[in-house]
Amino acid sequence: MSHSHPTPLRRTLLALVLVALALTGCGREGSPPVKGPKTSELPQYTVAKDFRLPDSPTWVRAKRRGHLIIGVKEDQPYLGEKDPASGRYSGFDIEIARMMSAALGFPPSTIEFKTIASANRETALQNGQIDLYVGTYTINDKRKKLVGFAGPYYLAGQSLLVRADEKNIRGPQDLAGRRVCSAAGSTPYQRIRTEYPRAILVAYDTYSVCVDNLLTYQVDAVTTDDAILLGYAAKVPDELKVVGEPFSREPYGIGLPRGDNALRFALDDALAAAQKNGDWKKAYDATLGLSGVPAPAPPPIDRYPAT
Numbered sequence: 001m002s003h004s005h006p007t008p009l010r011r012t013l014l015a016l017v018l019v020a021l022a023l024t025g026c027g028r029e030g031s032p033p034v035k036g037p038k039t040s041e042l043p044q045y046t047v048a049k050d051f052r053l054p055d056s057p058t059w060v061r062a063k064r065r066g067h068l069i070i071g072v073k074e075d076q077p078y079l080g081e082k083d084p085a086s087g088r089y090s091g092f093d094i095e096i097a098r099m100m101s102a103a104l105g106f107p108p109s110t111i112e113f114k115t116i117a118s119a120n121r122e123t124a125l126q127n128g129q130i131d132l133y134v135g136t137y138t139i140n141d142k143r144k145k146l147v148g149f150a151g152p153y154y155l156a157g158q159s160l161l162v163r164a165d166e167k168n169i170r171g172p173q174d175l176a177g178r179r180v181c182s183a184a185g186s187t188p189y190q191r192i193r194t195e196y197p198r199a200i201l202v203a204y205d206t207y208s209v210c211v212d213n214l215l216t217y218q219v220d221a222v223t224t225d226d227a228i229l230l231g232y233a234a235k236v237p238d239e240l241k242v243v244g245e246p247f248s249r250e251p252y253g254i255g256l257p258r259g260d261n262a263l264r265f266a267l268d269d270a271l272a273a274a275q276k277n278g279d280w281k282k283a284y285d286a287t288l289g290l291s292g293v294p295a296p297a298p299p300p301i302d303r304y305p306a307t
Helices: 008-024 057-065 092-103 118-128 186-196 207-215 226-235 261-277 281-284
Strands: 069-072 080-082 112-113 145-158 159-161 180-182 202-203 221-225 240-243 250-257
Touching: 057 250, 057 261, 069 092, 069 118, 092 250, 092 261, 092 281, 118 145, 118 250, 145 226, 145 261, 159 186, 159 207, 159 226, 180 186, 180 207, 186 202, 186 221, 202 207, 207 221, 207 226, 207 240, 221 226, 226 240, 250 261, 261 281
Parallel strands: 069 112, 180 202, 180 221
Antiparallel strands: 145 250, 159 221, 159 240
16 A cells, blocks of 8 residues: 555644644744743852942832842743743843842842843833843944943854754855845844845744744754854754854843943942852853853953943
8 A cells, every 4th residue: 555645544643743733832833842941950049138239220229129120032042031831031141130130139039020122122221111131132332322231241143053954054154045044134134145145035023933944944044143043952952953153243241221330330240250159150051051052151241431
């Protein structure tokens, strides 16, 4: 009997399996499952006793309120991801936020996380909607005119995510004639368009849609910061991998209201202490480290003069 045409029964079973897969994923067939780091494996951060920062208007406001309000991302696996069922946020950026909260005298469990889209980060900090922003926020001179930055706490770089069995894409030089997906209007998208014009660019609003398309063979690579790509690879390490050396420099900082130098320097001190006492590495190992890529050396902190 030939098996080239599945029987009606087999077709039905196959359809049921696909439906089940779609339901267990993020609701789309091919989506990596939502599975953050286990709470039990996350580091515990010592809350600073009797901490005071009277020269920081942001800290004084938070003290009166009793907790920090921190802007984050909710759709970046192992960096900043929100579990739709429990509402819990997890990832490396979330750990950095918890670490900073403890250093400023607020128990990490009291943080009020707010999902803020990239385009609204500066406004949210300027109008006091949030106290800090921790979410793959690249420090650059243009943004420094609008907000303050502590850190950087991580040095990312643009990279490529491909399927695990891909042998021919080892870096951006191999993208000619290949379909490459990135977020519409993003810096990584522009960089490919300008520097690697022979690549076939595909753009969506979110990287998660790009990753779905990669898993279902509609595109050949996804490009953005390696930290974001490592998070996706950590979810399905048998299916996806990050290749080549990063081809840009993206120092991630903690955004805060511009001119609040007391807060900025306190956060810089807290980051330096966390790098020294091992908390930074523990946080990385419990989150992005699950991608199989060992913790890099943390970047030097940029204590730029008071503004």
